[in-house]
Amino acid sequence: MALERKYSKSIGDIIKIKSDFFEKNEEMLRLSAHQADALLAQPKRTVCKICHGAIGEEVGQEMLYQSQRMKYFLCPVCGHVNSEFEDNEDFASRVYIDDDYLANYSESDRRNYETRRDMIYIPKAEFLIDSLKEDGVKKKDIRILDDGAGSGYFVSALKKLGIEQVDGIEISEPQVQFANTMNGDDILTQVDAPDIASIIEKADVNVVSFIGVLEHITNLDEILEALKNNRRIRYIYFSVPMFSMSCVFEAAHQGCYNRHAGGTHTHLFTESSIKYMAENIGFAEYAVWKFGSDIMDLYRMICVSLDQNGNSRLREDFSRRFLPMLDELQEIVDRHEQASEIHMIIKRKS
Numbered sequence: 001m002a003l004e005r006k007y008s009k010s011i012g013d014i015i016k017i018k019s020d021f022f023e024k025n026e027e028m029l030r031l032s033a034h035q036a037d038a039l040l041a042q043p044k045r046t047v048c049k050i051c052h053g054a055i056g057e058e059v060g061q062e063m064l065y066q067s068q069r070m071k072y073f074l075c076p077v078c079g080h081v082n083s084e085f086e087d088n089e090d091f092a093s094r095v096y097i098d099d100d101y102l103a104n105y106s107e108s109d110r111r112n113y114e115t116r117r118d119m120i121y122i123p124k125a126e127f128l129i130d131s132l133k134e135d136g137v138k139k140k141d142i143r144i145l146d147d148g149a150g151s152g153y154f155v156s157a158l159k160k161l162g163i164e165q166v167d168g169i170e171i172s173e174p175q176v177q178f179a180n181t182m183n184g185d186d187i188l189t190q191v192d193a194p195d196i197a198s199i200i201e202k203a204d205v206n207v208v209s210f211i212g213v214l215e216h217i218t219n220l221d222e223i224l225e226a227l228k229n230n231r232r233i234r235y236i237y238f239s240v241p242m243f244s245m246s247c248v249f250e251a252a253h254q255g256c257y258n259r260h261a262g263g264t265h266t267h268l269f270t271e272s273s274i275k276y277m278a279e280n281i282g283f284a285e286y287a288v289w290k291f292g293s294d295i296m297d298l299y300r301m302i303c304v305s306l307d308q309n310g311n312s313r314l315r316e317d318f319s320r321r322f323l324p325m326l327d328e329l330q331e332i333v334d335r336h337e338q339a340s341e342i343h344m345i346i347k348r349k350s
């Protein structure tokens with residue numbers, strides 16, 4: 001089976017969804033600084049998150065770069081990019097706080113939910129379904145567990161596309177309630193973090209998905225071990241943040257909110273660290289879809305900087321001229337394998 005590599009998609013619409021990043025730069029920076037404080041308070045990382053090779057200044061390694069007070073080290077064994085400090089349980093308990101969810105939802109909340117699902121998550125679900133079809137797996141035979149299901153957008157998208165055997169698990173009770181209310185159906189189940197590895201190990205599914213989740217898992221080794229041991233699981237679908245152009249743009253514009261490295265992202269993947277992780281549990285790359293937000297990040301940073309230095313009028317003019325080029329510029333970044341995000345399906349080798 002030929003390996004599929006797909007690039008890009010239109011990100012123009014996403015700018016509207018992420019408008020907070022533009023309007024609330026100072027607020028977002030403060031949140032990010034608070035999260036950095038929580039990470040700086042942890043013990044130094046001595047081994048790589050993915051391969052456990054020795055990393056850091058203790059072993060005489062020079063940092064790769066620093067941004068927003070955090071140093072990053074490139075693992076010489078697997079190529080993973082690790083922050084200087086450990087993302088342990090204490091860190092997680094300090095930074096993962098439930099958002100405020102309204103007690104009453106209006107019809108417009110439901111419309112917004114559906115718009116977000118259709119714009120962002122339907123394409124992710126289609127990519128999975130189409131890729132599995134290429135490999136001879138019919139829609140009706142897909143049995144999927146979505147881990148870290150959040151507000152249920154991905155599960156909801158899969159259901160809308162006709163996948164019946166889909167379950168989503170999520171730690172946050174308010175998010176589960178929100179997801180179930182928005183869908184008018186109990187599409188998600190609340191679970192506790194310590195139970196997730198055993199849920200995965202026992203799940204009667206052939207696909208497990210982690211959309212924007214692996215990078216947040218403190219006990220990643222246990223989760224990967226569970227995936228390896230449950231041989232019913234044939235495919236793993238994940239998206240993760242990459243060491244990419246966005247990292248460089250952030251390091252160069254530290255008065256602008258760092259969406260990508262920092263905050264709850266304490267380590268970044270590379271093609272080689274993903275390969276190491278997959279092979280270590282008996283899987284190999286099957287399909288890849290790369291589309292980053294690097295150029296949108298750059299665009300936002302330029303806009304924020306122009307506003308900060310009294311050039312709001314020029315910023316408006318810049319927006320008009322730059323936005324029509326944005327998707328094409330990102331496509332170039334994606335094709336050069338420099339995208340901030342990757343969507344990948346890995347397949348069990350035997």
Ligand SMILES: [Zn+2]
Nearest residue numbers: 048051075078
């Ligand atoms: Zn490593």
